[in-house]
Amino acid sequence: MATFRSWVQDINECHLCGKSSIEFCNSCQLNLCVNCVSKHVDKFQSLSHDIVPFKNRKIHWVFPECKFHQGQRCEVHCQDCQTPICIKCCIGAHKHHDASEIVEVVELKQQEIRKDIEEIETKLIPEYKKINTYLQGRLTKVTEELTNTEQEKERLRTTWHQEVDDIFDQVGIAIQAMKKSCLENVTAYQTKIKNLIEEMTQAIQENKQFLKTTKPLDVFNYKSNLNEYRNIIKVSVKYPSLKANIVEGKELSIEMGETKALLAHTSLSNSAVDVLCTSQKYxxxxxxxxxxxxxxxxxxxxxxxxxxxxxxxxxxxxxxxxxxxxxxxxxxxxxxxxxxxxxxxxxxxxxxxxxxxxxxxxxxxxxxxxxxxxxxxxxxxxxxxxxxxxxxxxxxxxxxxxxxxxxxxxxxxxxxxxxxxxxxxxxxxxxxxxxxxxxxxxxxxxxxxxxxxxxxxxxxxxxxxxxxxxxxxxxxxxxxxxxxxxxxxxxxxxxxxxxxxxxxxxxxxxxxxxxxxxxxxxxxxxxxxxxxxxxxxxxxxxxxxxxxxxxx
Structure with missing residues (x-):
């Protein structure tokens, strides 16, 4: 019995009605109260039932009932058809097919589940937590730098002539757009990482239940999400800086990312600002x-x-x-x-x-x-x-x-x-x-x-x-x-x-x-x-x- 996990606890509630149980069906691995014994036997009349006192219970796999042969349980797995079969199936429709004991197949699947749990716990979650910590730091840095940029923009505004206030207004719009975009992107990345951590934590709990179950079909239906979790997102946060150059009496220039403005002393009529803020795409x-x-x-x-x-x-x-x-x-x-x-x-x-x-x-x-x-x-x-x-x-x-x-x-x-x-x-x-x-x-x-x-x-x-x-x-x-x-x-x-x-x-x-x-x-x-x-x-x-x- 070393290959099965002990899942029966001291509290022996009836699996059918929830009341205290004193009986146990060794065949179907169910706790039963006195009133539910007959209900259980009547419902599955085609199968044999070994009803014993709860203290005499024996824990083992519960093999599914054969769909084609009444009263038979499927203890073999047909490798050709990828389906559970009974002994009669082995000498019938699946006579010449490659077959294995269903327990062996389940144990191999459980080994895969254990490996998934180990990689998620020891490798993936720590990696995602590092990214989350990095993003938190970048949020603070981006907010601080862009706030300083806004202050620098206001300082430069007083240096320029009143006729170019409209240029700085446009620069301000660009900064706000960039700030919003950067913060939204970092927040979105952080939310995604947090959700993935929660999702992987939940996946571990669910996977552990697969290791506890005594129902092979539940294990067969397990699908691994490990490849999706392995694709760890690499994050790089960038933000533009504000550059300015002032040559008194000749030329004023300001640059913010892709936004550039130039004011020449000889001609103000052609001054223009082309504001462009391209948010990150992924x-x-x-x-x-x-x-x-x-x-x-x-x-x-x-x-x-x-x-x-x-x-x-x-x-x-x-x-x-x-x-x-x-x-x-x-x-x-x-x-x-x-x-x-x-x-x-x-x-x-x-x-x-x-x-x-x-x-x-x-x-x-x-x-x-x-x-x-x-x-x-x-x-x-x-x-x-x-x-x-x-x-x-x-x-x-x-x-x-x-x-x-x-x-x-x-x-x-x-x-x-x-x-x-x-x-x-x-x-x-x-x-x-x-x-x-x-x-x-x-x-x-x-x-x-x-x-x-x-x-x-x-x-x-x-x-x-x-x-x-x-x-x-x-x-x-x-x-x-x-x-x-x-x-x-x-x-x-x-x-x-x-x-x-x-x-x-x-x-x-x-x-x-x-x-x-x-x-x-x-x-x-x-x-x-x-x-x-x-x-x-x-x-x-x-x-x-x-x-x-x-x-x-």
């Missing part, structure tokens, strides 16, 4: 789907967001549709493609472009005009596929020629760069019949998904390979299948994993940050970011679009 612990948009495009092939609440989409016809977040079609464009456009994108001027593989062209639809113009014609025998319009106004076009692939950067109609071979003159992309999806990050790196190689590859502005990411950190059942790519305001790279119906998030250096697995993300084939930084994920088979909030 990945949400749990991304959430905030909209589920149905469309008529089945399958849904490609998508690109426009503004805050709309996106252009294409399916398996010649039409490009603009839909809003409610699923309403706002505009349609009928292309002259033989089947459907291979890809769509939007220039930094807001003009829609699409690729036509049959005519080897990238076409543009000018704003306010119905006329379709040819923007780019690809080299002979090279067929255009996926595209991306950069912030600088360039157009990246991936193309293929048989099994060969490359990316060409265009500025207008002019070819600016060919991405095909690395600095050692070796092909960057693996030969094969899969096209390259692509995007450009804030640092100028071109990110492309090479599905033949099963990797995401980043190439810098000089054509050198920065890194390759093969999806290994996520360790899914199916092979990593990278397709659409977007990069956000934090220079994070987000790539769809079509086979595993999830999204991988990397930093700009290719380091894995998070895997997004929102409910219902089946076969993600299209991906885009709206103006508010929300992800729009298009599902290939259903034609639905999921709008996902993944940043704070």
């Amino acid at each position: 990945l949400l612990t749990m991304a959430r789907v905030i909209a589920d948009i149905p469309t008529e495009h089945k399958p849904l092939r490609r998508m690109v967001c426009v503004g805050e609440n709309e996106a252009w989409i294409i399916g398996s016809n010649k039409t490009i549709s603009r839909v809003d977040i409610h699923g309403c079609v706002k505009e349609t464009v009928v292309t002259n493609c033989r089947l459907w456009p291979d890809d769509i994108s939007v220039t930094n001027q807001g003009e829609l472009i699409y690729s036509d593989c049959n005519k080897r062209t990238v076409n543009i639809i000018r704003t306010g005009q119905c006329k379709i113009e040819i923007l780019i014609t690809t080299p002979w025998d090279w067929i255009p596929s996926r595209m991306h319009c950069t912030r600088s106004g360039d157009t990246l076009v991936s193309m293929f020629n048989g099994q060969k692939k490359k990316i060409i950067r265009y500025h207008g109609k002019k070819k600016m760069q060919v991405i095909e071979k690395d600095e050692h003159e070796k092909p960057i992309f693996e030969d094969g019949n899969f096209v390259l999806y692509l995007s450009e990050n804030n640092n100028g790196n071109v990110c492309a998904s090479d599905m033949n190689a099963g990797v995401l590859v980043a190439i810098d502005m000089e054509g050198r390979v920065r890194f390759r990411y093969d999806g290994t950190p996520v360790r899914k059942r199916d092979q990593f299948s990278p397709r659409n790519i977007v990069t956000d305001s934090l220079s994070q790279i987000i790539v769809t994993d079509y086979n595993n119906s999830c999204l991988h998030i990397l930093d700009q250096n290719g380091q894995f940050l998070k895997c997004l697995e929102c409910h219902g993300l089946n076969k993600i084939n299209a991906l885009s970011l709206d103006k508010d930084g929300r992800l729009w994920a298009g599902l290939f088979e259903s034609g639905k679009i999921k709008v996902i909030q993944y940043l704070n």
Whole structure:
């Protein structure tokens, strides 16, 4: 009996009615009073019951009743079917299956629970407590420094001419916004850490109950949250300083973060203040789907967001549709493609472009005009596929020629760069019949998904390979299948994993940050970011679009 924990205490209350019990069912491990003995036996007539005086009780596992064989208890676990079975099942439906004693399986699971408890108690909670202490100190420091900054701002105000009071008013607004943002962010971090500590403490108590139970099914249902707790948040709190320079009779200047003001003695009419306060952004612990948009495009092939609440989409016809977040079609464009456009994108001027593989062209639809113009014609025998319009106004076009692939950067109609071979003159992309999806990050790196190689590859502005990411950190059942790519305001790279119906998030250096697995993300084939930084994920088979909030 050393393998079972003693859970019976001196107070022997009836498990059915709560009254004092004098009997005990050894078969079902239940305390029973005189009145409840018959009730218990009548309720489970198919099972045998060993009713004894409470002092003669014997503590052992309570095996579940077999669903298929009346009067039989499941003392064996079928490894093939992952379900408890009885002796009759072993010589019946599960005759040739791999099976183990149910007690052995439970004991292995309890070992896992003990390890989880030990790591949470000895490692994770102390780490989180250190972070909480750090945050408390930063709260005090930030408040003190920003208060000093406000006082310094008031001292400088008296030095400047009365005509520039409006500049300081704007600076004051910026400080208040920064103060509020910094304090809110630190408080939010601290609240999150405290909640995680409480959550882990509660998890320990719950896990300890799993070690006490005599019901194997309760242990089977245990799911570990250890991986989530191990992802300890690293916090860095920064705040801007106030800088000023006074050259009497010539120039006055003041600087606060991104806010700058300059007053020249010769001209006051052009003085201006550009106030910018960018609050910290970080990945949400749990991304959430905030909209589920149905469309008529089945399958849904490609998508690109426009503004805050709309996106252009294409399916398996010649039409490009603009839909809003409610699923309403706002505009349609009928292309002259033989089947459907291979890809769509939007220039930094807001003009829609699409690729036509049959005519080897990238076409543009000018704003306010119905006329379709040819923007780019690809080299002979090279067929255009996926595209991306950069912030600088360039157009990246991936193309293929048989099994060969490359990316060409265009500025207008002019070819600016060919991405095909690395600095050692070796092909960057693996030969094969899969096209390259692509995007450009804030640092100028071109990110492309090479599905033949099963990797995401980043190439810098000089054509050198920065890194390759093969999806290994996520360790899914199916092979990593990278397709659409977007990069956000934090220079994070987000790539769809079509086979595993999830999204991988990397930093700009290719380091894995998070895997997004929102409910219902089946076969993600299209991906885009709206103006508010929300992800729009298009599902290939259903034609639905999921709008996902993944940043704070």
